[in-house]
Amino acid sequence: MVFEVMAELPVEALGEVLALIETVRCDPYAWPCVADLGSVEEIREAWSDLAWVQYEPVDRTVQIREIGWAG
Incomplete structure (x- = not known):
């Protein structure tokens, strides 16, 4: 889950990702x-x-599929 990945990010990464x-x-x-x-999906x-x-x-929201940090 994205929340689990975000919980493991360093503080400086969390701010940049958010x-x-x-x-x-x-x-x-x-x-x-x-x-x-x-593809029928629109992945950006x-x-x-x-x-x-x-x-x-999706409609007027975004569904986060993955996040990454290269730091």
Whole structure:
């Protein structure tokens, strides 16, 4: 689960990931779709300096699929 992964992040990573999630929430279509051609899902990825979030826009929300930290 995303919450379990976030609980294991260092404090500086948590802040960056949360900021990235807020950016994605405000404008979910600003980031590129990375779903395979022909996929019925719309999977997008957003990146900051050291964090990334893979998500799916659903109605007026975003469903977080994965988060990562490269720090």
